[in-house]
Amino acid sequence: MTLELSQTIAPAEIAQKPAPATERPASDVLGRIGNLETRLARSVSEIDAAQAVRYRVFVEEMNAQLSPDAVRRKRDIDAWDMVCDHLLVLDTAIEGDAEEQIVGTYRLLRQDVAAVSGGFYSQSEFDVDALVARHPDKRFMELGRSCVLPAYRTKRTVELLWQGAWAYSLKHGVDVMFGCASFHGTVPEEHALALSFLHHNVQAKDDWSVSARPELFRVMDLMPAEGIDARKALVAMPPLVKGYLRLGATIGSGAVVDHAFNTTDVLIVLPIGQISGRYLNYYGADAGRFAS
Template sequence: MIGLSKGRYLAEQAQSAHDIAAAQALRARCFGVDLDGDAFDDRCVHILIRRVMDGAVVCCFRMMPLAAGDISQSYSAQYYELTALEGYAGNLVEMGRFCVDPEMSDPDILRVAWGAMTAYVDANEVTLLFGCSSFAGTETADYLDAFAMLKARHLAPNRWLPRVKAPHVFKYAARLRRKPDAKKAMLRMPPLLRTYLMMGGWVSDHAVVDRQLNTLHVFTGVEIGAIPPARKRLLRAVLG
C-alpha cells in the first residue's frame, strides 16, 4: 500500500471508486475531453497526489503490473508491436495516464509522485517500467529537435525495439537527418519523458499519432537495474 507524505502533498493509493473517479476527472481536464476512463483502469493501481490543506487531487497516474511474457496485454500494446519484449525477464509495470493539474507548477508535486513510483517499484521488485510518453498535439514540426535527440541518444536496444503497429506514425529515426539543437530539444521534450531519459530510459524509433487524445507518443522503457546510482539516490531521498 502506497502512502507518502512530504510537505504540502500526500501520495496515496486509490481505495474506492470515488478515488478513481477523481483521478479520471483530472485526466479529463488535462486531455481536454469530457471523460477519460477505459477498461485498463480496473486492472491498475491508481496513485493520487493530493494537496494536504484541502485534499484536492493535483496529480495522478496508474500502474499496471504484468508478469514476464504478458506485455501484449498492456495499454501500449494497442499501438506498438511488442513481441521483442515478451522475453524480458522479471516483473514489469506499465505506468500511464500521468497527469498534473495544469494550474499547478510546484516541482514538489513531481518529487512526491516519483517518490511514490519508486516505493511501488521497490516493494514489487519491478525490473522494467514502461509506458507511452506524450507530446502535446499531433503536429511534428515543433518537436523535430526533440525527436532528433531521441534518435541520436535514446533509441531502444535492438533486442527490445518496438515495431510499428498503429496506422498513423511518424518514423522519425528513419526520416530525420538533422543534428539536434540540444537546448531546443530539451525545451520541447515533455517533462515526464525528460525524467525517464535521466533515468537511462529508451524509446521507440517512431511516434504514434493519437488523434483521439491529440498527442504524439513514443514507447518508453526504463530498466530499473540500469538507472544511474546518483539518480536512484535522488528518487529515494523523497522516501526519507
C-alpha cells in the same frame, strides 16, 4: 504530462474484477513533501475523482476527443481503470475529503495483472508484446494516464509521482517500467528537433528495442544528427520526457499520432538496472527519500 493512447479494448474483453484499489489501509502513504502526499487510491470514489482530474487536463485543457458518455460524465475513463492501480498526489491543505484533494495521478499496470486482463494498454500503438517476450525473466510495469493540474506542475509534484512509482515498483519486484509519453499535437514535424534528438541519441537498442505498430509508424528521424542542437532539443521536450531521460530511459522506434488525445506518442523503456545512480541515491534504493 501525458502517457496516453487512443485505442481501447471494450470492457467486456477485460476480466471482470474489482479495481485493486477498492480497499486500502490509511497507512499506505508512499511519500510526503510539505502538504503534498502520494499514495494509491483507496476507494472507487477516489478513482472516480482521479478520472475527473484526467478529464480536466486531457479534455478541457488539451482538447482530447472522448466518447459522448465520457463528456456527459466529465470523466476520462476506460476499461483499464478497473484493473490498474491508481497513484495519486493529494494536497492535504485543501479542506474537504480526499476526493477534493487529488491534484495529480498516474496509472500503474503490472505484467501479472495485464496477463489476465486483456494485455497492456500501449500494445494498441507499440509492439510491446515482442519486447516482453524477449525478457521472460523480467517483470514489466506499464505507466500511463499521467497528469497534474496546472497549478501543481512543480518539481515537487513530479518528484512525488516518481517517488510513488519507484516505491510501488520495489514493492512488487518490477524489473522494467515503460509507457507512452506524449508531445502535444498531431503533427510530428512540429516536434522535428526533439523527435530527431530522441531517434539519434536515446533509441532503445538490441534486446530492448521496440517499434511502433507498422500501420501506425511515423518517422522520428526528421533531421540529420549533425543539424541537431542538443540543448535546444532538450528545451523542446515535454517535462515528462525530460524526466525519463534523466532517469536513464531509452525510446522506442517510431512515433504514433493519437488523434483522439491530440498527441504524438513515443514509447519510454526504463529497465530498473539502467536507472541513473544519481537518482537512485536521491530517492533512495529503498524509496526512502520522501517516505512518510
